[in-house]
Amino acid sequence: MARRIEPGQLLYLYCVADRAPDLNKGRDGSDRPRIIPHEGLYAVARRVSRSDFDEDNLKRNLSDLAWVETRVIAHEQVLEAVMKDSCMVPFKFATLFDSEDNLKGMLARNAPLLKEALENVAGHEEWGLKIYCDMDALEASLRQNKELSELDHEIASSSPGKAFILKRRQEARLRQMMRTKLNECGQESFDRLRGLCSRARINRLLPKEATEKNEDMILNAAFLIRKPKVRAFIETVAWLKARQAESGLSFDCTGPWPPYNFCDVVERTADHARP
Amino acid sequence: MSEQKMMHATNATNLADILERVLDKGIVIAGDIKIQLADVDLLNIKIRLLVCSVDKAMQMGINWWQNDAYLSTTAKDSLFAQENAALQQRIERLEARVK
Incomplete structure (x- = not known):
């Protein structure tokens, strides 16, 4: 499998894990997520097409609900698979890199921060x-309250003017x-x-x-x-x-x-x- | 409520939950990342696609424990409308008596 990403592709980072998860179960094809290890951190990423995720194309695609939903569900599925084996820090939707070197550079620069984040969620x-x-339904259940139903009786036996005032009081009490x-x-x-x-x-x-x-x-x-x-x-x-x-x-x-x-x-x- | 029953599966019934988390949460790191949508409120994209009610979400979301979500403007308006109608009827009744 080619380690370099091709010109028409970007690297989509899903998460960083504390150990290498097994992502090969039930998957095949070249588009499955890959693990990119770097000094005790394991980035889980997938090559995606620039036509989907390049800046301009992404903006356009984000207005397409079906497109968004498909990608969001795929994102969640990858994370759930990783979660079975490893402790991990999820990245926000559409975190993209130009190359594997750039991704590794990010891991190297942020290693202390990522390790701290992993420790914080480990075992949780x-x-x-x-x-x-x-x-x-809430209103109906509260209307059976003693205070309010007593007001009902009082309203029924009052003059129109008094009944009106009492009704208002009852409504205000109900809202409260x-x-x-x-x-x-x-x-x-x-x-x-x-x-x-x-x-x-x-x-x-x-x-x-x-x-x-x-x-x-x-x-x-x-x-x-x-x-x-x-x-x-x-x-x-x-x-x-x-x-x-x-x-x-x-x-x-x-x-x-x-x-x-x-x-x-x-x-x-x-x-x-x-x- | 069994534990099994509450486990989530990646299915349509949890789509709102998944969208909220994947679009709105997750770590954001600055650097030589090609694109990251840190400044874009992605969750609102979903909402905007359906109905433009972002303002309401913001309004309801801020300090719910202090915020009177139920007595929103519309609820107040309808209370005033009811009160108004009751007053009208009462005036009509009184006028009828005077005549």
């Missing part, structure tokens, strides 16, 4: 938790209860799970257009968990979920993921859990 798994809320419920659920879930983890972070909420769900996302968090603690983490999620049954809240727990959220060595001080 990344898990994600998203909490969604069906606002109508909904806010409290969502904040408590998000906060409690995050705090309890964070206690089991080495690191945790809250990511921005994604709109329905991105999640393609009917419910609103109310928490988007990622956790870096020592492998022996993963079971406790999963059990805690199940416990939180059971507590919130029938209130319109749903928990979407996924993992193990490559440690996408926890390799920000440079920006580690900016890591935010909560102000």
Whole structure:
């Protein structure tokens, strides 16, 4: 196999691992990922076509959702294969090099940083938790609350004027209860799970257009968990979920993921859990 | 909830999760890299492709625990609209009585 990349190609870097993963299982052809070792670091990269990934072509291709999805899924699949054998630091989508020498140069210059990043995630798994809320269901469950249903009776037996004022008060109280419920659920879930983890972070909420769900996302968090603690983490999620049954809240727990959220060595001080 | 059930597979049901991580996360290193999309908010590309609601994502994403996500502008507007309609009806009733 040619070690040099050809003029029409670029080298796409997926991740850097602490030992050489076995990537040959179930794969063939020249486009399979290759391992480029350098002083105890193992870069996993694939030759890609300039017509796909050269700067101008990439900009054009990024506006094509089908193109993006195919490449993003391929990226994740390579990382998942590496994760089976090795500890690794994932690189951002479309990290490209002109030549193998350039890639090795990057490894050499950033070796201490990459080794530190690898040590930080060694023996850990990344898990994600998203909490969604069906606002109508939450509203319906809160309307059965004693305070609000007592107001219902009072409204029914009041003059129109008084009933109007009471109705307004009831609505305001309901909105307030909904806010409290969502904040408590998000906060409690995050705090309890964070206690089991080495690191945790809250990511921005994604709109329905991105999640393609009917419910609103109310928490988007990622956790870096020592492998022996993963079971406790999963059990805690199940416990939180059971507590919130029938209130319109749903928990979407996924993992193990490559440690996408926890390799920000440079920006580690900016890591935010909560102000 | 079994452990097995929560394991992710690279399938369509997790596409949003995969897109979020691969496009938005991962290490970025400056240097002699040919191209790296450090400055491009790739996740927003996906969102922009579908609907232009990036502002809403930003708005909802900032400090959710302080942010009143539910009482967004539209929710407030609809509350005002309901209140307005109720007041109108009440005025009509009162006017009818005066006549």
